[in-house]
Amino acid sequence: MSAPELALRLGAWLTCTVFVLALAALIHRQLPLGRPALSAVGLILLGIFLTTLFLFLAGLLGLLRADSLAVAGLFGLAVMVAVPSWRKSLQRIPHDLSGSVIDLRRFWSSLPRWLRFFSVAAVLVSLLRFAFLIWALPPFVWDSLTYHLTNVAHWTQVGKIELFDTPILRIYTPANYEVLATWFTVFLHHDAVVEAAGLPAYLLALVAVYACARSLGCSRPASWMGAMAYASTPALLLATTGTKNDPHVAAYYLTSLALVLDLAVKRRSADSRHSLSSLFLLAVTLLLAAGTKAYIAHLLPGLALIALLTPGLRRALPHWRERLAEAAAAWGSLGAWTRRSLALLLLGAVLLGGYWNVRNWVLTGNPFYPYGVTIEGARIFSEGERTARLNLARLGNNLESLAGKFGDAAGPIEPDLPETTGWGWFFYGLGLAALVWALLSRRSFPSLAFGFLLSLLVLMLSIRPSPFNMRYLLWFPGVASLAYALWLDDLPPRPRILPIGAATIFCAALALNLATTLNYNRVSLDRFGLMLERPLWERQAALLKLNMPSEYEHAILFAPASEPLGYNVGSNGFIYPLFRANYQQRLVYVPVGESDDCGYIAARMRERGTRYLFVAEGHTPGQIISRVRVCAQDGSSLAEESRGLYVLNAGS
Amino acid sequence: MSSARKTLSRLEFWGLLVASTLLMSWYAYPQILFALYSPYELLRLVLPGLLPDLALAANSIWSLPEPPR
Numbered sequence: 001m002s003a004p005e006l007a008l009r010l011g012a013w014l015t016c017t018v019f020v021l022a023l024a025a026l027i028h029r030q031l032p033l034g035r036p037a038l039s040a041v042g043l044i045l046l047g048i049f050l051t052t053l054f055l056f057l058a059g060l061l062g063l064l065r066a067d068s069l070a071v072a073g074l075f076g077l078a079v080m081v082a083v084p085s086w087r088k089s090l091q092r093i094p095h096d097l098s099g100s101v102i103d104l105r106r107f108w109s110s111l112p113r114w115l116r117f118f119s120v121a122a123v124l125v126s127l128l129r130f131a132f133l134i135w136a137l138p139p140f141v142w143d144s145l146t147y148h149l150t151n152v153a154h155w156t157q158v159g160k161i162e163l164f165d166t167p168i169l170r171i172y173t174p175a176n177y178e179v180l181a182t183w184f185t186v187f188l189h190h191d192a193v194v195e196a197a198g199l200p201a202y203l204l205a206l207v208a209v210y211a212c213a214r215s216l217g218c219s220r221p222a223s224w225m226g227a228m229a230y231a232s233t234p235a236l237l238l239a240t241t242g243t244k245n246d247p248h249v250a251a252y253y254l255t256s257l258a259l260v261l262d263l264a265v266k267r268r269s270a271d272s273r274h275s276l277s278s279l280f281l282l283a284v285t286l287l288l289a290a291g292t293k294a295y296i297a298h299l300l301p302g303l304a305l306i307a308l309l310t311p312g313l314r315r316a317l318p319h320w321r322e323r324l325a326e327a328a329a330a331w332g333s334l335g336a337w338t339r340r341s342l343a344l345l346l347l348g349a350v351l352l353g354g355y356w357n358v359r360n361w362v363l364t365g366n367p368f369y370p371y372g373v374t375i376e377g378a379r380i381f382s383e384g385e386r387t388a389r390l391n392l393a394r395l396g397n398n399l400e401s402l403a404g405k406f407g408d409a410a411g412p413i414e415p416d417l418p419e420t421t422g423w424g425w426f427f428y429g430l431g432l433a434a435l436v437w438a439l440l441s442r443r444s445f446p447s448l449a450f451g452f453l454l455s456l457l458v459l460m461l462s463i464r465p466s467p468f469n470m471r472y473l474l475w476f477p478g479v480a481s482l483a484y485a486l487w488l489d490d491l492p493p494r495p496r497i498l499p500i501g502a503a504t505i506f507c508a509a510l511a512l513n514l515a516t517t518l519n520y521n522r523v524s525l526d527r528f529g530l531m532l533e534r535p536l537w538e539r540q541a542a543l544l545k546l547n548m549p550s551e552y553e554h555a556i557l558f559a560p561a562s563e564p565l566g567y568n569v570g571s572n573g574f575i576y577p578l579f580r581a582n583y584q585q586r587l588v589y590v591p592v593g594e595s596d597d598c599g600y601i602a603a604r605m606r607e608r609g610t611r612y613l614f615v616a617e618g619h620t621p622g623q624i625i626s627r628v629r630v631c632a633q634d635g636s637s638l639a640e641e642s643r644g645l646y647v648l649n650a651g652s
Numbered sequence: 653m654s655s656a657r658k659t660l661s662r663l664e665f666w667g668l669l670v671a672s673t674l675l676m677s678w679y680a681y682p683q684i685l686f687a688l689y690s691p692y693e694l695l696r697l698v699l700p701g702l703l704p705d706l707a708l709a710a711n712s713i714w715s716l717p718e719p720p721r
Contacts, residue, residue, distance in 0.1 A: 407679060412686040425683070429676035433668050441664075491665055498662070501669050509676065516683065518690035524707065525693050 001190070001537060001582075012070035013187035019073035020050050022080060025093050027345065030338050031277035033262070034270060036103035037211035037223075041258055042281050044204045049284055051200075052180045053348045056355075059161030059179065066187045068159070085337065110220040118507055122228060125514060133241050134195045136531055137523065138541040138581060140548070141415045144243040145541060145574040147171050149194065151178040153579040156185045157586070163363075165589045167571050169370035169385050174356040176291040177245035190582045192536050198240035201251040206231045208254035209478055213485040215261035216444065225506060226485030229431070232513040233477045234413045235422025235470065238520055242415040245292050250474035252289035253299050253455070256282055257478075260303055261448075263323050264310035275323045276330035280342060287353030294357075294368060294388075295472055298462055302455025309447030385571060390462045398460035398469070405470060412521035417470045423477045424516065426509040430502075431480030438483035445486065452479040522546060542577035551616035551644025552577045558642045559585070559612050566590040566610035568628075573619030594623040598631035602638065602648055613638070613646045685710070 001009075024046040031046075033039045058064050058072060080086045111119065139149055147170040155161050161179070163171065181197035209230045213223035230236070239247045259282040263275060289296035311319035331339065357367035365381075366372065372384035376391050402421070404410075407428065410419035423431075438445040456476060463469050491499055519528070523546060531539050542552035555578055559565045564586040567578055579585050588608040592601055605613055615625050632640040641647045689710055696703045 408683055409681070411682070413683075425676060425679060425687070428679040430672045432675050433671040436671075437664070437668050487668065490661075492658075492662055495662075498665055498669070502665075505669065505672055505676070512684075512687045515687040515691050518694070521686055521690070525697055 001188075006188075009066050009187050009189070012066040012073075015070045015077070016054070016073035016187070019076045019080075020054055021047065022077065022090060022093070024050050025096065026080065026086060026089050027341070029089055029092070029096065030334075030342065031280060032271060032273050033277050033281075034274040035211070035214065035262070036100070036107070037207065037214045038258060038262055038278075040100075040207050041204065041211050041255055042277065044200065044207060045255055045281060045285060045288075048180065048200050048204065049288055049349065049352075051183055052176050052288065053352060055182055055186070056161065056176075056179050056352060059155055059182070062160040064155055064159040064161065064182065064186055066189065069186065107220050107224075111224065112221060114503065115221055115225070119224070119228070122232075122510065122514075126231075129514070129518065130196075130199065130241060133520075134193055135536065136528055136539075137195070138531070138539045138544050139191065139194060139243045139576070140523075140541060140544050140546050141242040141244060142547065145576045146572055147173070148178055148245065149181070149191070149243055149576040150579075151175055152181045152185055152194065153191075153576055153583055155182055156189065157579065157583045166575060167569060167589060167591075168573070168575060169571060172356075172360050172364075172369050173371075174291045174293060176288060176352055176356075177248050177293075179352075180248075181243065185583070190537060191541070192539070192581070195241040195243055197243060198247045201248040202231070202236065202240040205236070205247065205251040205254050205475075205478075208251065208258045209481055211258040212254065212261055212478070213482055215258065215265050216448075216482060216486060217489075218482075218485040219489050222485040222488035225488060226481040228510065229426045229484055229506070230478050230481035232424065232426055232510045233422070233474070234424040234513050234516045235417055236474050236477075237513070237517040238413065238415040238422065239471060239474060242520075244415075244471065246471045246474050249289055249293045249296055249299075249472075250478075252285050252292065252296060253303070253475040254478050255285045256289075256303055257306065257451075259285065260307050261310065264307055264319070266323075272326040272330040272333075275326040279323070279327045280346070283346065284349045287349040290353040291356055294371075295459060295463070298459040299455040299475070301458050302451040302453070305454050306448055306451030309450065310444070388462055389464075392461070394463075394465065395457065395461045397465040398463060401465050401467075401469070402460070413516055414521050416468050419467045421470045421473070423480075424509075425512040426484075426506075427477045427480050429509050430484055430505055431477065434484040434487040435480050438486050441490075442486055445483065448482065449479055452476060537582065540577065540581045542580075548574070548577065549616045549618055549644070551614065554642040554645050555614050556580060558645055559614070561585050563612065564588050564608075564610045565612050565614055566605050566608055567614040568592050568624055569616065569619045570621050573616070578614065592624050592627065594621075594627060596627065598634060598637040601628065601631060605648055611648045612641070614644060615646070616644050 024043060027046055027050075028039075028043050031042060033042050054072075055064065058069055063069065063072060080090060108116065139145065147168050150166070150168060151171050154164050155178075177197070180200070181194055184194045184197045185191055206227050210223045210227035213226045214220075218226065236247060236250065259278045263278050286296065286300075307320070308316045334342070360369040361367040363369075366384055368381055368384070368388060370384040371386050371388040372382045373380040374387055374389045405419055405421045408420040408422070413420050413422045413424070435449070439449055456473065459472060463472055488502070491502055493499060527544065527546065531544060534543075540556055542548060542556045545553070552574065555565065561580060561584045565578060566588050567575065568590050569575060575587065578587055588610050590604050590608050590610065590613055592604065596604070601613070605611065613628060615628055617625065628638065628646055631638040632646055635649070637649055638646045639649055689706070692703070692706070696705070
């Protein structure tokens with residue numbers, strides 16, 4: 001990429017970022033939440049939501065290109081400046097920012113000196129770690145290379161959000177995360193920074209835990225330590241730059257919890273608009289989550305339990321009725337323009353929350369396609385290659401499996417979490433002990449803990465028992481972090497050894513968590529070295545040989561990027577690396593049957609407009625690889641260009 | 653707060669600190685090996701030739717299932 005082109009692309013990205021942030025700030029001003037921590041949660045959430053909505057609409061309209069997006073961003077900014085009330089609101093952003101700086105100063109000055117030093121060190125090391133991993137490595141996590149990033153690559157390549165012909169049916173699943181990830185690829189037309197797509201969710205989760213702790217009455221230092229403890233969870237750290245959507249679901253769960261706790265704890269809002277803002281953002285969060293991954297539905301009963309138990313079971317109904325009445329009154333007091341704007345935004349959230357499932361329903365008759373749904377043996381939706389089951393036997397199996405993984409004794413914590421929970425040193429040390437303490441000595445805590453437990457149990461009624469299923473539970477260590485924050489505030493200051501001991505264990509646990517995740521517990525220094533030898537723009541997923549068969553490297557080296565590349569992989573094979581890091585390689589799926597003759601395979605390739613056919617050990621069914629090899633040996637229609645790459649014979 | 657209550661409270665917190673330390677010790681095997689291995693490798697990079705390569709020994713400690721799922 002030439003320097004002027006790169007500058008133009010970065011300019012387009014900057015324009016769109018300014019547009020989305022300005023819009024988020026405008027809307028944020030209409031949604032006062034009354035507390036700085038919750039306000040920060042609201043702003044980050046709006047940033048994620050508006051970015052996703054902007055790209056989603058552009059994607060549906062076929063405008064998913066840097067130039068088109070820049071024009072749309074500029075147009076949006078011009079409209080904001082042209083409307084007098086919006087312009088006035090924009091002019092108040094510096095004032096709002098100075099208010100935030102005052103809040104931040106108040107927060108910072110509340111921290112003891114040692115915690116300030118530790119926080120600066122932790123934030124710096126975390127930023128360096130994130131930046132290095134994003135910069136040095138291409139994506140390599142299994143699910144990303146099969147379906148998450150395959151969607152991102154196709155949309156970035158064609159400039160449009162659409163379905164495409166592929167054996168990986170999981171491209172049909174709700175894809176708000178993939179839309180957001182496209183923000184990190186579409187401007188550069190490259191995947192150099194796509195692993196940063198998890199960072200907004202990571203930040204949201206961190207601030208949400210802090211806001212939850214504040215709602216529970218914890219002091220600022222205790223809340224911050226709880227939030228840092230959660231943010232150091234190895235499973236979360238690894239997934240954040242692992243291009244997976246689970247950190248987003250965890251962030252949405254914890255954001256919902258922060259909003260629910262705020263509404264549930266308050267006896268009466270000082271400003272009735274606070275209730276409206278919290279309820280509005282709660283709806284946006286849950287809709288955004290519904291369009292990210294369906295299992296948020298399984299976590300809702302736990303959140304509902306917390307909403308019921310926190311104000312007290314007997315007082316719950318009048319309490320929530322009061323909150324709703326406040327919100328309704330606040331809605332009535334808003335100006336017509338504000339009401340219309342908020343209604344439009346809610347419509348956008350409904351679109352993001354429902355589009356994927358409604359599309360699947362229309363196309364296949366099953367909103368959860370490719371997952372058929374069975375509840376206690378009764379088939380609810382049968383269409384699909386996989387089945388989502390909801391039954392007690394599955395709960396038993398999953399709990400047994402969790403017991404086996406508890407303590408992470410099976411091996412290193414890796415991004416796929418094989419046979420481990422990935423909850424790390426803090427959770428299994430201070431977190432567990434604080435959890436027991438809070439359950440026994442804090443009257444308000446059991447309702448929170450039961451809510452987390454119910455979410456876990458309902459989730460385990462349905463997830464497939466597998467060595468890798470703990471990625472669905474990234475939100476769970478949050479409960480231990482909150483218990484720890486509560487405990488810290490009760491810690492007696494004398495004798496000094498008590499707080500010093502607690503701080504030492506805290507720092508040690510967080511340092512060990514971070515040390516565990518430095519190289520994903522998977523990437524050796526040699527592999528880093530091989531990647532770093534290449535310029536940033538030439539670091540390809542296909543070349544990082546962690547879980548990548550050599551066939552992918554051969555495809556990158558020997559298949560011409562100017563011609564469509566035919567491929568055949570199974571329903572769980574990698575496609576993403578074939579697109580190349582700059583998304584230049586056009587791909588076409590070539591279906592091949594075990595009994596197809598060589599002439600038929602060649603005809604299939606010609607029909608799909610490709611001369612090349614890619615197959616790979618472990619990703620293409622073995623019988624098909626054998627079939628294609630036989631055709632190449634026979635020599636009548638195909639020739640082997642290199643390992644896994646076959647080309648049509650000129651005369652065939 | 654009565655002195656008995658204060659003592660109880662202190663005991664409670666001492667208990668919690670001890671419990672945390674014990675729980676972390678329980679968690680330490682084998683996780684301490686994985687936590688220290690990456691920084692060790694970094695150190696080897698910074699001080700080439702001084703520290704032995706433990707890659708083979710590290711690989712022999714665990715064997716986990718690989719995707720596909």
